[in-house]
Amino acid sequence: MAYRLFTGADDRAFCERVSAALAEGYVLHGSPAASFNGSTVIVAQALVLPAAIASADAAVANAVDELDADEFGADGAFEGHA
DSSP: OOEEEEEEEESSSHHHHHHHHHHHTTTEEEEEEEESSSSEEEEEEEEEEEHHHHHHHHHHHHHHHHHHHHHHGGGGGOOOOO
């Protein structure tokens, strides 16, 4: 999976699950979120695989370049979208 969202009580088990995903090559995506359910702090952390993000970014850049080429013709296309 390119994206994972971990949720659970803010305890050692949660930290171990996130740490295991980091060891597998995932990186943190955004800041963690925290809430209180009346008795326990519940946390959430998104993680992504960098290669999947790079692939998606390249696909978006290519799609934008294709839109520019369609709209302005091949000679008027913009280059360098990221």
